[in-house]
Amino acid sequence: MTILQQPSANEVAMNMTDFIIDTDSTINFSVKYGSQTILSEDYVPDANWQVRTHKLGKFLAQALWGLWPTSDDYEQDHMKGTFNFYINGGFQCSSDVLFSCRYLKGVTNPVFLTNGNIKITRPGVTEWLTVNAAGVNVTVSGVDEYGGLLTVPMGTVSDVTTFNVSVDRVTTLLGFTPVGEYIIKAGTVEFCYVVDHNHYAEVFQFRYRNVYDAPETVSCVGDVKLKGAEKASTGYLYGVERKFDVRANDEYTANSGVIFLGSEYKYWHDFLNTREAEILIDGEWYPIIVSKQNYEREFRKDRLKAVEFSFRFADPDQNGLI
Numbered sequence: 001m002t003i004l005q006q007p008s009a010n011e012v013a014m015n016m017t018d019f020i021i022d023t024d025s026t027i028n029f030s031v032k033y034g035s036q037t038i039l040s041e042d043y044v045p046d047a048n049w050q051v052r053t054h055k056l057g058k059f060l061a062q063a064l065w066g067l068w069p070t071s072d073d074y075e076q077d078h079m080k081g082t083f084n085f086y087i088n089g090g091f092q093c094s095s096d097v098l099f100s101c102r103y104l105k106g107v108t109n110p111v112f113l114t115n116g117n118i119k120i121t122r123p124g125v126t127e128w129l130t131v132n133a134a135g136v137n138v139t140v141s142g143v144d145e146y147g148g149l150l151t152v153p154m155g156t157v158s159d160v161t162t163f164n165v166s167v168d169r170v171t172t173l174l175g176f177t178p179v180g181e182y183i184i185k186a187g188t189v190e191f192c193y194v195v196d197h198n199h200y201a202e203v204f205q206f207r208y209r210n211v212y213d214a215p216e217t218v219s220c221v222g223d224v225k226l227k228g229a230e231k232a233s234t235g236y237l238y239g240v241e242r243k244f245d246v247r248a249n250d251e252y253t254a255n256s257g258v259i260f261l262g263s264e265y266k267y268w269h270d271f272l273n274t275r276e277a278e279i280l281i282d283g284e285w286y287p288i289i290v291s292k293q294n295y296e297r298e299f300r301k302d303r304l305k306a307v308e309f310s311f312r313f314a315d316p317d318q319n320g321l322i
Contacts, residue, residue: 001027004050007085007095010109013064014100016057021087024049031056032084033063057097064099066213068285069128072164073155076130079113079213080160098132098160099213101275111136111189113160113212115266118192122219123177125205126280127166129184129191130214134159136187140170142178150174157186162215167195196260204254207285208274210267218271222255222306226322250319251291251312259304268307279311281321287314 005020021027023045030040039059043051066079084094098109113130121127131138134157141151152173154163165184170193171177177195184191204220227250236242256268271277272293278285292310313319 001025001087003087003092006093007056007097008108009095011057011095011097012100012104012107012110013057013061013097014103015107016060016095016097018053018056019051019085021051022049023051027051028086028088029053030086030089031060032086033060033081038063057100060097061099061101064097064213066099066130066209066215068207068215069162069164072169074162075158076160076162076214079130080132101211101213104211110212111186112184112191113210113214114191114216115210115270116263117190118194118261118263119267120196120260120264121167121193122196122198122200122203122221123167125166125203125219126207126217127164127193128162128207128215128217129165130160130162130212131157131186132160133157133186133189138163138184138186140165140173140182140184142170142174142176142182143180144174144176145179150176151185154184165193167193194260200257205280206271206277206288207280208271208277210270210274216267216270218256218267220254220256222257224252224254224322227251227253249312249316251310252322253308253310256307259306262304264304265307272307272309277311279322286318286321288312289314 002022004022005017007017011017026042026044028040028042031038045051060083064078064081066076080096080098082094082096085092111131111133113132136157138154138157139151140154141149143149154173170182181192181194200221204224205217207215207217210216272290277290278287288311290309290311294308296305
């Protein structure tokens, strides 16, 4: 028996390298996560006398997930895990696997669990950035109104940690509101937030779990429209027709407003295709379902179109909160 291919020490779930084993007999292949055996199967070699696992990372991703943060520095204990692989009962190798829900070209062990390295943010808007770099110190740098640069520590990564990197928190750490932009740095890797100081009538905030199941946000500065609808049963009571079991089935259409950077489309794409999204209303997050989307991006033209989408509340009883 010869191992022709196996996973590396660090893998992203949907990019994960499968096993290819050269053998002339049936083998037992098993996987352990912690103290539990989550897979144990016998494999028969094919016509080329090889055994191949198929999309092993997709199976392992079912044991991993992210959580909404409840503090400024929140440890994500379940977004990444160590899996041990055994062949015929003998230990073969182990791999630290990071959750992902789709294939990510060229990604092996990302530091920032997001789909870019620059993002537009605004004062008062919640921003989270998840860092995958155990033991690394995270800093934030900003320039004040006099041109002075200040760098201060933000925290230390345990393994995978979600940091509150909103303008409000950065202002508290730096002692001033950064002008133009601020930089989050983990080791030698940087992420830039560009601050939009324009005033808008209202900013609607949405949070979602991105491709790594890491929490992120997008905000709408354009119009939000309501299209009212209802579901009800009718019947007669004392000869008069009445409605019973009336439930609002409202649908909202939101417009992102101005798009400053082409990279913003990546965040909107993740949001519109997320499994879990919520909207912020009066300081509380409420689950929503993105029902329709009008997402257009022109790659060869210097035009940044606004993103438009429709959503409804996941709990119909919460209709009317906006």
